Amino acid sequence: MLKPTVGPILGHITTDEARVFLRGKLHESALTFAGIRYRVRGEERWSKGIFAKLDATRDMSDVIVIRGLGHDTDYEYQAGWFNTTNVEHTVKSVHELPLQWPQELYRLRTRSGSAGTPRAYFVGSCRYLRMTAGIPSAPHLGDRIFASITQMAQQAEPPVSAMLMTGDQIYVDDLNFFAPDREFQQILAKYRAAFSQPNISRLMANVSTYMILDDHEIEDNWPKNKRPSDNILYTNAITAYELYQASHSPAFEILHDGRISRNPKHYWYQFTDGDIEWFVTDSRSRRNLSADDRRILDVEQENALCQWLISSPARVKMIVTSVMFFPDAKQDGDDAWAGFPGQRLRLLETIRSHRLKNVIFVSGDVHGSLTSRLTHSEDPDFEVHTIVSSPLCNSRLLPHARRSSFILDQPLVRNDAGEYRQELTGKVISQDNFAHLVIDAERIQVNYHDQEGKLLQSTDIDLR
Known part of the structure; x- marks a missing residue:
């Protein structure tokens, strides 16, 4: 996988969700997918990848939503994109590919619902x-x-x-x-x-x-x-x-x-x-x-x-x-x-x-x-x-x-x-x-x- 050409951009975050924008690059004879994986900061085990299929109508970009997060919690994530010449692949089937994620780590923190916190x-x-x-x-x-x-x-x-x-x-x-x-x-x-x-x-x-x-x-x-x-x-x-x-x-x-x-x-x-x-x-x-x-x-x-x-x-x-x-x-x-x-x-x-x-x-x-x-x-x-x-x-x-x-x-x-x-x-x-x-x-x-x-x-x- 390659580093996003634009992004990742960490957008709207709630107590249990986060939106991440990222962009890949067009390859005329291949499909392009972008993906994110995440984990609680300090843990070793990564989540399964969450993928989106990119296309030229959206300038090879998309927003991936991470759901089911814990409130007021520090996470780290990785993001990237790749091409595949197998035109049968979908956002579900690419989970089976032996992907090598970009090494750069990014951080996000979910919102806290508590009142009075600075x-x-x-x-x-x-x-x-x-x-x-x-x-x-x-x-x-x-x-x-x-x-x-x-x-x-x-x-x-x-x-x-x-x-x-x-x-x-x-x-x-x-x-x-x-x-x-x-x-x-x-x-x-x-x-x-x-x-x-x-x-x-x-x-x-x-x-x-x-x-x-x-x-x-x-x-x-x-x-x-x-x-x-x-x-x-x-x-x-x-x-x-x-x-x-x-x-x-x-x-x-x-x-x-x-x-x-x-x-x-x-x-x-x-x-x-x-x-x-x-x-x-x-x-x-x-x-x-x-x-x-x-x-x-x-x-x-x-x-x-x-x-x-x-x-x-x-x-x-x-x-x-x-x-x-x-x-x-x-x-x-x-x-x-x-x-x-x-x-x-x-x-x-x-x-x-x-x-x-x-x-x-x-x-x-x-x-x-x-x-x-x-x-x-x-x-x-x-x-x-x-x-x-x-x-x-x-x-x-x-x-x-x-x-x-x-x-x-x-x-x-x-x-x-x-x-x-x-x-x-x-x-x-x-x-x-x-x-x-x-x-x-x-x-x-x-x-x-x-x-x-x-x-x-x-x-x-x-x-x-």
């Missing part, structure tokens, strides 16, 4: 990797920050539960003015290059990774500047997104035979980690820009989000939105929640009227990182926070955001009940960075680190 997460967005004629240009620049994240993951206490990548994991439009990529194979090549760099590959093989798209997975400020000819671009970009980002997330259902569904109903999803729950919104592909019903989330998603906010018993509720919920940016603010004030106010009023506590919005997009707090002039019990982490790697052609980039000298919104007032709770980080969140019984500690892992700033959000 947990940690990484958050990042906007990873720029320029491609020229299909080849990454200076790829080490877009990959080096992941070496620091991996090193921190190996040493972190409490252990890191997951990495949240909140948008712009690739830039389909990185050369938009000169030679925009629009064809399916061009976009797939960007994913293969971006996700196979050594440091990000090592991180995603050992830390559960959750992703959601933003505009650059399709086109800058999508769909504001959409043209009729962009329908093909959207189809190609979103199909590639499904393969490489959404397929290993909870957005794809597991069928009765253990395989992943090929037809997701939507790209937003939820996952649970003890008494902490995450709702990862799709704030990009379901937008309605019409004047009479302007929405950044479609009706079904807004209803699901509000119902989750009201009914979930989670102690901490984390809402991921690829674009900023607040504060508003002075330039291109209408591409984020500022451009959809009616829907934003409905969400805020839902949180306030139901007296919900410990609601945190997590986002990226703006090429600057910050924490901020929202209060209400007439309701002292209302408090909402935002955590912004961006970028993992900026383009040299684009500036980093600064404090002066945001509207901070006026209320976020007013209505008959009063004013929603905003304030920064730390400095604006104006360089490449990532966030390390530690959530315990009393607070969320937000630690921003630079490319080398050096601590830039630490801010505490007190839980109520």
